Amino acid sequence: MRETMAAALVRLAGWCATALLLAIILYLTRESGGMLNRDLVLGPAWDPVADPPRFGALPLLAGTLWVTLGAAALAGPVGVAAALWLAEAAPPDAAAAVRGTLELLAAMPSVIIGFVGLVAVAPWVQRTFALPTGYTALTGSLLLAWMALPTIVTLGADALAAVPARYREASAGLGATPWETLTRAVLPAAGPGLAAACTLGLGRVVGETMVVLMVTGNVPVAAASPLQPVQTLTATVAAEMGEAVQGSIHYRALFALGLLLLAVNLGLSWMAAGLAGPHRQG
């Protein structure tokens, strides 16, 4: 009797994860009430307080793209280089210290990183580039790159450590220098794993909300350069959801943005799984 009951309860809990994923998709679709369509995705202006209000996600997509690409361009090379150092060249004590610090950084709440951006990075960007404001896409990119590093470095180092020792030995046996071994044998072999690490880091960046909300200026106009203010998808939802009247067009449009965000993230995480999957088997 107890056994059957326990089995039923456990089975029920087991399905909750699957049910949750389906429920998220279902509820977002329902609440967006068909707003996720071509007009929204390709609409050129976002202005919920205009008369009539305009709900076009293009400037927001551009904002997300600026910030994310900037973060990827910064975090990718630095992250892979740091992963190489961690896996191949770091003295054990230094490697342990770096791993520990990265773990702490990964645990740091995003609102604190945004706060650091407000008090340190935004003023620095403003001074360095002599801008009218420090709240720019670049400021967001710098902070998001910093946030993505723990993921890229630790997963990247794991991918490098998983390269079979015989690759290095064969390369060294042919007379290659350590640097040649690293760049010609180890790096290509770890390529898919490193790409997966970068994609996962990027996934964290695309969905990040507080940092961009706090430091990118929140101007929903497609920027011509990373030194201009932008507004991202996530920041729009976080900033405007509190004011949107339930069931209004604005409310439905914000849920449509959430659905768009969900689609991008699920796509990215499946991409990362696809990149990492075959590599792990081999």
Added chain:
Amino acid sequence: MAGLALAGAAATVPAVGAMGYIAWRGVPELTREFLTRAPAAGFAGGGIGPAIAGTCILLLLTVAVALPLGLGAAIYVREYAPQGPGARAIRLAVAALAGVPSVVYGLFGLALFGIGLQLGPSLLTGGLTLGLLVLPMVIAAAEAALAAVPRSQREASLALGAGRWQTVWHAVLPLAAPGILTGVVLAVGRAAGETAPVLFTAAALYLPHWPRSLTERAMTLPTHLYAVATQVPGVPAGRQYATALVLLILVFVLNLAAIILRARFRRWRQPRKKEVVSLHDVHRPASPRPPGASESASAGGRTRRRG
């Protein structure tokens, strides 16, 4: 190689610097009054007591949701149906859920609990939302902890005539408990700092009294930091740094607790584990590897010797 070391430094030095600076600016403001009083005079006076209380209540609700569901799901996947299509679907869902942005969880929580169940923006809505947000983390951690329990433990129990649930409850869970606990503490640490999903499901910008009911809005620590840093002009800088410091301490204490738990768990499990020598290890030159040194550390050592 020096360039690579520089990248390693770039990844870590700013983090330590930022934490040090927040601590340096925040500590002078950390008085007992600041930690225990309600805010007063806008944000210029009083303290952040209600925000700390609000966050603690949210975290209790988070555990109440995520622990039973997550543990149950992990037991199902690991002990009841490890190979079936159900387990595969659950693992896929957990991986996908881990990639869902937190602000999307906020939207979902608002739609399901706030509007669907008519709880409105309240502590209850926020706590349920955070519970679901960390659910994938708890499932993954609990599954790993269950997987680490030796098979012989289950076989011995089943051989004594115990049922499946009796085996799980008396033979498997006690051994997996520290690992599960580690996962839950880490999940709580993550929930403590989450801001965006709390912003429109639970948080009140300025509510200068202690939380009274689960069905009301309340102040929370991360949203309070957001508010004093961006929404309200002229809050003294020291109070902003002190708020950030309190949140930072809360999150780090939770993470430190998890790290200590994990270390204990490992040491305690060590004697039962046989030293496994894989073919992979045979290829390696015999190097005196310090106990606990990671794979990468020994790989680094080898590269240097050869160069």
